[in-house]
Amino acid sequence: MLAEFFRSLKERERQTTVDAAGRLAEADALLEKAFAEAAAEFDSGLKRLTATFDLASADRPCSGAALKKTADEIDGFLVFLGKKMQPALERELFQFAPKKKLVLSLVENVLRAQQEAVAALPAELIQPRHGLRLLPPRKIPLRALVTRVLPSVEDLSSHPLVRGYEETYAASAAALAALWRGVRFHLETAAAELEEGVSTSAVEPAEVEDLFPRLDGARMLTLAALDDARKKLFTLGAALRDFLRTIPSGMEEEWVLLHVAPAAELEWAGFLRSRFLRFGRSLKRLPTRLSRRLQKLLAQERRDWVQYVGGIRSRLVALKGRLAALLGWETPPEQTLLQFTDLPSPAEVLLRAEKLPLLFRRLYTLGPLKNREFLVAREDELTTFEGLYQRWAAGRACSVAVIGPEGSGKTSLVNSFESEFGFEAEVDRKIIARRLRGESDVLHLFAEWFRPGEPFGGLDEVVEFLHSRPGKILIIEQGHNIFLRTIGGRRGVEAFLYVLMATRRHLLWVVTFRKVAWQRLDYLLGMSRYFTHQVPTLFHSQETIRAAILLRQETSGLPLAFLPREGEPAADSAETKKSLEDRFFHELFVASGGNIEAALFYWLLSLDYDAEEAILKVSPLAKLSYGALRALDQKYLFALAEVVSHGGLSPEEHGSIFRCTLLESRLVLGYLAQLNLLMIQGGKNCELPVSYTFNPIFFGPVTATLQSMNILY
Template identity: 25%
Template sequence: MLTVVEQAEALEQAARAFQRVLETALGEVAPPELSGPLQEAAAHLAEDVQRGGTFLLDLRKRQLPEDRPPVQARLEERRQRWATWHEQVVHRLDLMQVLIALRQVLETEEAGLLKRTAALTLQPVFQRFAPVIERLQQAAREVEAACDAAVAGGPVGVLRDTISRVQAGTVRYMQQTLDSVTALVQADRVLDQPGEEEEARVHRYVEQLPERLTLHSPPKPPITRVDPRGPVLRLEVRTIAAEALAVPLPQQLREPAQAFRAALLAVWGETEQLQHIVQYNLEAALDELAHLEGGKDEAPAPDARAAEAQTAEVASKSPDRLASVRELGRDGLQRAAQLLGELPQGLYAPWTALCEAAFAAFSGEWDVLRLRIQSTDLMEQRWAGMRVQMARRLRVFWRDVREQGERRLKEAGRYLHLGRRQARRLIQRGQSAVGVLSQTDDAQQDTISAITNLEDLLAGLPLVYRKLFAFEPVQVPSLMEGRGRDLVRVRAHYTRWRQQQAGALVLALPLGSGRTSLLNVLRQTVFEEADVRVLSLDERLSHPDQLAVRLAAVLGVDVTRPTLEGLERYLRNRPAGDRPLVCMIDNLEHLLLQRPGGIQLMERVLIFFSRTDRHVYWVATVAGHAWHFLERTASAASGLVTAYRPAPLNRESLQAILINRHRRSGMPLRFAPPRDPSPLLRQRLRRARTDEEQQAVLREEYFDRLYRLSGQNIMLALYYWLRSTDFEVEQGALVIHPPRPLDFGFLTTFDLARAFTLKAFLIHNTLTLEEHNLIFRLNEEQGTFLLESLLNQRIIRPVPTTPAQAVDPYGPILPGVRYRISPLLVHPVTEHLRLRHIVYQG
């Protein structure tokens, strides 16, 4: 039998169990047919229990809950919870559709960007190049057929007319078809802000996205129970998408787009070179025909038989001429067609890089968006955004570090190069001081032999190369490189002169730096619309009347005894013509001599320039060392004119000169590595991944060394280029080997007498035996001894003052014959005298 305490505990347990049953019953969902009665009974029971309590529960120990929501409200709350859960499921499906649609938009815009860019950049290249290639091949067939007819005995005049017609028609067709203005404007429009239109469309689509979606975390498998009261994630979809697209697309594509634009600009620029190749080769073929016909047009023959007999006789006398015409005409056109077909290959690498950058930009935006969406809570979202920002900042940081490192390496390389050069100079001085020479007699003989056998080197060149790399002044403006800034300065001075704000102009340039070429180009460009008169002083003048006679002949002044005073009066009273009068004088240093009174003629001429510069635009060239001497000895007279020292040719200008001339030949070019490369060059070649990168490294190394060897002497640079060229065609390309420097160490053995004689040549350009003796106050035997020693070592050479004058380059020193430093030795001699502190400027 239970005790009272045990009975009380049992009753209490039963009361609690009954209470739990009641509470559970109130929360469960009844069937539809019992829902109404159960809710009514439950409501009455709850009211009774609330008022009277239950006889099984001691109210002093436990009170029933007060203010408990009614059953209907609780059922509505649970229904609303599940409705919200299902709405979140719908939102998740909407999110998936939004992401899929956004991914499709990004892929569509990426493809559209590449298609639009290709249509405005690549498509014009292929559409215009194809008909030009066909036209060039057709022109080559026409020239070859005409050459075959001439070889078979046909009239040479027909061949000349055919080549002239082909040249005019082909060049005109190329100029019309390969006009790059429209193509480059279209390319600039699409590559200036790449992806700007596509990005705008993507942003417009993002603005249409849902502003906010509420999601719940999906249950992890295996799914046994679904609780609608799990954590909720509210996604700001529009804001997240806008943040994923925060980096502008043009900014991401700017670098590869500019690289592709540069490559495209280079391809279109090469088409102009192809026009020069066609024009130059066909003009050279016409020159060969002119030599074949004796430099004159064919005279009309009395009948056809006589014409055929004359043509056959001419062709039989010069079979090599017709072969040269065939080589220049047909091969030049074929090379132009081949190069035009190969030009688009240079666009493959930058176009591929642009496509990869576009793919990375669009896929990167998608990856950022997906990473943000996949975050499960706010902290993870912030962490994802921070990771993306850190990754971007790290990329920018490493790029800046890499650029700074490259700049520091270049600076270190320059300092190292400067130190090595100073060390070499000190070694040379030490060797000269102790009598230890840097070369043997054999090396000196090799250098002299290389200088004297210049004609043999030229004879071994292909015909087109002999014409392109002839050691003559440039006549075509397109072959002039590195003087663009000088042309602009001269044009600006000429414009001020026409406004009566400037006077005469003197161009002071070193010997061998292309002074005559600069005048030729000025005549065809800056002074194209002027009445230009040219005077070249090939010998030294000592009296003003001698110069007056030459100026009168050039200016067309018909007087019996011309003088500078008479020319001044004539020019001041001369009526102004329709075109401005420009007079260019070359080699103005032939008006001075380093002796007492030797600068009076130069001073008089400068005064003459100053008095007449309102009526004539005087342009004169003078040796740099000569003008430096005049500024020190006659500063007042030198101030009467504007002296301009053109900027020295830099390494890039020297490369442009040689490459531009080579391109006229139409021959492919390939640089060969040195047999024993330096450790630095070997390391750079290992880093180069492609053949194009290796060629770029070898090209840079070649021209760096060539510029150190030749300096401002263009003729010496041309010589080194031809000397290092292997004309055995390897895989369709000419092979350029590293330059083989000539050893001029024997210059260090010269005593002061010969050294100052060489300085006199740098100042005066040319000297005769008599002028040399006047400068140094030597008798004929002493002067002959000095000049003879320089002539025997081929340091100086005789110069004919007229085309009819014959000089023996290996003969003895003769009175009246003019001599000058060999053009190939101007730079080595100048550097030698500078090291010995004998010359400083010029």
């Protein structure tokens, strides 16, 4: 009986193995072909661009036309990369995505064959009791016992082979995305460098030779990136193919278990009596075992209690330190704190960053992102945008407020939304550059946006005009400029919201607001009622800040070394290096308050490039003291609070709020700017009037200080 079962089992194992081997061989061949074709395209591009650079280098003196032609060739390859190479390889790779169930179907085939073999077993096996003839024969439910070792269909999704393939595929897909991102950024940087040098072709011939270093730098960036990508492609393809080759051996283990299951169950039945005897002997030793176990538990409890008390003590010490920094108490003489006024301005940090390698410098001084390639931890926000778009496309009323402090990534997020959905609907982007103080300002703004030279006579005419045009996505930045806290200041807000409410089924309104300005508007006017969705942009954990920084770092390819504080031992072990890295990003998150622009500022401030070792050294962050902030006169504190609450103020607007002269307003705002707390925008060479905005690098600590003093709410 069992011999027949094992013969059937062996035959089914052979059939499933042959079937799996055929499907896996086909998958392996397709993957090899796809990655080989992509590598060949990189090789072809490498040869073509090498020839282009050689031709440009042979042009003496180097001309702007040669640089322009080379930049155009790079741009052409970038277009080819984005429209053909990347989609083609990703399309081939998608055939083997976990959702296509290649590995899951193989495991399901094994389970199905095993179930068919087990179904042929008898439901019960009659076994006589040797030496106990008075007792009836033992009935062993053999089929049920053997079935018990088989996994259920529901458990297959967490099967080791399925889970391992999902992890390998995810790692390969992430590595491939990093490869595309790195190649694209290297080539875009090289093309930008060449295009910046095109204008120098008109200068004196003696200065034209300066173009050759620019050309050589672009050549090195471009050719090294393509060569590196070609080599990495084979590694990426090998990782996925190697895992597929391990699947047959993993399937064999599934069959081995079923081969031994019947014998194991029978052995268990035969030794059942001896188990009972062992259990009786174990009962005699139970008190001794319990005593030993209890002693171990008590010892562990003592250790846990000591650790808990120590943790409370360390937290109290840390709390005391934070309170001391917040309240401006004297610091111990051995701890020297920097005042916030000692920090360089963002412009000075950018000048300091000129010493860093070109590619690395561009990675951290890009400004708002154009797409989601470097966007981190925004999956939920983009999912919200996707659901919002589908809701609006179905004809439902939709409007979204994107909320965050200066430099928190609002523009990057809406740029990514536009890049994802801009091909599905028309996108119109506008900026509220001037303060709206009443209905007339709102009418003038809409006329400037949608009907230049032909003013609107009223809000209803604006609504009627917008409804007469095709529906579209309307992205509006600097929404905080719709309000000024003066008598009658809310009329402009009400007029703007009237148009928004009347058209949000026809237009998808996406409006960005600075965080504190939104909070005040919501407190005074209930702004959240007029927006169906609110999307915050401030990061809330140090891991997201770390990921955003290191994603750019990985693209540069430069190694990092986190340095200890002065007087601390050097980082020798991997554990110590990891500890220094963790400490740095914790301090970076605290200093930046989750603001990505502030985090990038402190990151660049901490970097030093060692050209000899070709490594970036990251110095520990200096601790800052904000005690001087609390010592400011009240007129400066209240002015600072109003700048934060409005998202920025001009001297005229400051004078309207505080009812003081224009000169007094300039003195107050100018003093805060000299303290590095405010930044000046607009001016002589700009159509917009001078305005003062809050310096984003101080957002977290300064707003917390103002709130603790009940000045900001």
